[in-house]
Amino acid sequence: MKILTVCGSGLGTSFMVEMNIKQLLNEMGVDGVEVDHSDLGSATPGSADVFFLARDIAEGGASLGDVVVLENIIDLEELRTKLTAVLQDKNLL
Amino acid sequence: MNKALNILINVLSEPSVLVALIALVGLLAQRKNLSDILKGTTKTFVGFLVISAGAGVLQQALAPFGDMFKAAFHVSGIVPNNEAIVALAVSKYGSSTALIMFFGMIVNLLIARFTRFKYIFLTGHITLYMSCMIAIILSVSGFTSVSLILFGALTVGIFMSLSPAVVQPFVRKLTGNDNVALGHSGAVGFAIGGLVGMAVKGKKDIVSTEEINFPKGLGFLRDSTVSIALTMAVFYIIVAIFAGPAYVESHLSNGKNYILFALLQAGMFSAGVFIILSGVRLVLAEIVPAFKGISTKIVPNSKPALDVPIVYTYAPNAVLIGFFSSFVGGIVSMLILVLSGGIVILPGVVPHFFTGAAAGVFGNTMGGVRGAILGAFVNGVLISFMPILLIPVLGDLGLANATFSDSDFGVVGLFLSGLNQMGGKMITMIGIGLVLLIMILVSLKKPKSSAQ
Numbered sequence: 001m002k003i004l005t006v007c008g009s010g011l012g013t014s015f016m017v018e019m020n021i022k023q024l025l026n027e028m029g030v031d032g033v034e035v036d037h038s039d040l041g042s043a044t045p046g047s048a049d050v051f052f053l054a055r056d057i058a059e060g061g062a063s064l065g066d067v068v069v070l071e072n073i074i075d076l077e078e079l080r081t082k083l084t085a086v087l088q089d090k091n092l093l
Numbered sequence: 094m095n096k097a098l099n100i101l102i103n104v105l106s107e108p109s110v111l112v113a114l115i116a117l118v119g120l121l122a123q124r125k126n127l128s129d130i131l132k133g134t135t136k137t138f139v140g141f142l143v144i145s146a147g148a149g150v151l152q153q154a155l156a157p158f159g160d161m162f163k164a165a166f167h168v169s170g171i172v173p174n175n176e177a178i179v180a181l182a183v184s185k186y187g188s189s190t191a192l193i194m195f196f197g198m199i200v201n202l203l204i205a206r207f208t209r210f211k212y213i214f215l216t217g218h219i220t221l222y223m224s225c226m227i228a229i230i231l232s233v234s235g236f237t238s239v240s241l242i243l244f245g246a247l248t249v250g251i252f253m254s255l256s257p258a259v260v261q262p263f264v265r266k267l268t269g270n271d272n273v274a275l276g277h278s279g280a281v282g283f284a285i286g287g288l289v290g291m292a293v294k295g296k297k298d299i300v301s302t303e304e305i306n307f308p309k310g311l312g313f314l315r316d317s318t319v320s321i322a323l324t325m326a327v328f329y330i331i332v333a334i335f336a337g338p339a340y341v342e343s344h345l346s347n348g349k350n351y352i353l354f355a356l357l358q359a360g361m362f363s364a365g366v367f368i369i370l371s372g373v374r375l376v377l378a379e380i381v382p383a384f385k386g387i388s389t390k391i392v393p394n395s396k397p398a399l400d401v402p403i404v405y406t407y408a409p410n411a412v413l414i415g416f417f418s419s420f421v422g423g424i425v426s427m428l429i430l431v432l433s434g435g436i437v438i439l440p441g442v443v444p445h446f447f448t449g450a451a452a453g454v455f456g457n458t459m460g461g462v463r464g465a466i467l468g469a470f471v472n473g474v475l476i477s478f479m480p481i482l483l484i485p486v487l488g489d490l491g492l493a494n495a496t497f498s499d500s501d502f503g504v505v506g507l508f509l510s511g512l513n514q515m516g517g518k519m520i521t522m523i524g525i526g527l528v529l530l531i532m533i534l535v536s537l538k539k540p541k542s543s544a545q
C-alpha cells in the first residue's frame with residue numbers, strides 16, 4: 001500500500017506528516033506501507049492508495065480519490081486514529 | 094600526496110557530492126540498511142543536480158523579463174523568490190552552503206541542549222535557503238574557508254533558535270499550548286503582524302475573521318505551480334505590453350508574438366521553480382529525518398519548530414485575508430518604488446501567500462479582523478522594502494533579477510552586512526559572538542522556571 005501526504009509546496013507540512021506517519025507505523029509494527037510526500041500540483045489520482053492532507057487544502061485535493069483530511073496537522077492522536085482506521089480498512093492491522 | 098589532496102578538495106568542493114556525503118553520514122549514524130543508505134545517498138546527490146538544472150530554466154525566463162522591464166519603465170524589476178535566488182547561487186556557493194547548513198544544524202542542537210532556547214528548527218528548506226544567503230553575504234564580506242563555515246554555521250544556528258522564539262508568544266496564544274513552535278523565515282513579519290493586531294484591536298470585543306462567511310474556491314492559490322504561473326503571466330504580459338511588440342519581437346522573442354512570448358516565459362518561470370522544488374525535496378528527504386532523530390535523542394524537552402501552514406488551520410479566513418492584504422501592501426510598495434525611480438520589487442505571490450497568511454492569522458489572534466488586515470499589510474510592505482536593502486550585499490548575485498523574499502532574510506542579511514560595513518570581518522565575528530553570548534546569559538539568569 002502507498003500513502004501520499006500532500007501540502008501546498010510539498011516541502012514542509014507534508015514532509016512532517018510523512019515523518020509522523022512513519023513513526024506511528026513503526027510503533028504499530030506495520031510493514032509494507034510506502035509513505036511519500038508531494039505538492040498539491042504533482043499529486044494525481046492513482047499515485048497512491050490513500051492521501052493525507054490538511055483541512056485548509058481539503059477542497060483542492062478532494063478529487064484525488066481516497067482522501068483523509070486532518071483537522072489539526074500537529075495532533076498525533078488524531079493522526080493515529082485516522083491512520084488506524086485506514087490500516088484496518090486495508091486489512092493491514 | 095598533493096595529487097590525492099587535490100582530488101579530495103575537488104570532490105568536496107562539488108556541492109552535490111558533498112551533500113550526498115552528509116546524507117551518507119546521517120544514514121550510517123541511524124544504522125539504516127544498505128539499500129536505504131544507497132537510495133538516500135543517491136537521491137540527495139541527484140537532488141542537488143536537479144536544483145542546478147532548474148536554475149538554468151529559471152534564468153532563461155528571468156533574463157528577458159529583466160530586459161523587458163528596463164525597456165518599459167527604465168528601472169530594474171526584481172522578483173523576490175527564494176527558490177530562484179538559491180538555485181542561481183548554488184553553482185558558486187553550493188559547497189559552503191552545504192557545510193554551513195550541516196554545522197548550523199549542529200549549532201542549533203547545541204543551543205537547544207544548553208540554553209533555554211529549546212527550539213529544534215525542522216523546516217529544512219528554510220535552513221537551506223538561509224545557509225545559502227549567509228554563505229553569499231559572508232563570502233562577499235571577505236570570509237573564506239574555515240572562518241566562513243564556522244561563522245556561517247553559528248549564524249544559521251542562532252537564526253534557527255531565535256526565529257521561533259520571536260513568534261512563540263503569539264503561537265502560544267493561538268494554539269493555547271507551548272508544545273510546538275514555528276520554524277520559518279518570516280518570523281519577524283509574523284511577530285509584527287501580531288503586534289499590529291494588539292495595537293489596533295480597540296476597546297470593544299474582537300471580531301474574529303472566522304466569524305465572516307468567506308467565498309471558498311480560492312484554494313487553488315495554495316497550489317504554488319498554478320499561482321506562480323498565473324501571477325507571473327500577469328506581470329510578464331503587462332511588462333511586454335509596456336515594452337511594446339516592436340522591442341520584444343526584434344530583441345527577445347525571435348519574431349514570436351510578444352504576448353505569446355510573455356505567456357511562455359511566465360510558464361517557464363513556474364516550471365523552473367517546480368524543478369527546483371523537486372530537487373530540494375530530494376535533498377531534504379534524508380537530512381531532515383536524521384536531524385529529527387538525533388535531536389529527539391540528545392535534546393530532552395525540545396520543541397519542534399515546524400513549517401508555517403501549521404497555524405493556517407486555526408483561522409482559514411485569516412489566511413485568505415492575510416494573503417490579499419499582504420499582496421496589496423506589496424502592490425502599494427511597488428507603486429512607490431516605481432515613482433521613486435530606483436529598483437522595483439515585484440510582489441511575489443509565494444512569499445505574500447505564505448508569510449502574509451501567517452501575519453494575518455496572528456493579527457487576527459491579537460486584534461480580530463482589523464488586526465488581520467493591517468498586520469498582514471505591514472508584513473507586505475516589510476517584505477517589499479527589505480529585499481532592496483539586501484541587493485547591494487549579495488555581490489554579483491544582486492544583479493540576477495531575483496532575490497530573497499521573507500522578512501528574516503532581510504533582518505539577518507542587514508545585521509551581517511551592517512556589521513561588515515562598521516568594521517569588516519573582525520566586527521562581524523564579534524557581533525555574531527555577542528548575540529550567542531547574550532543568548533547564553535539570558536539562559537543563566539532564569540535557570541529553570543521559564544525553561545519548562
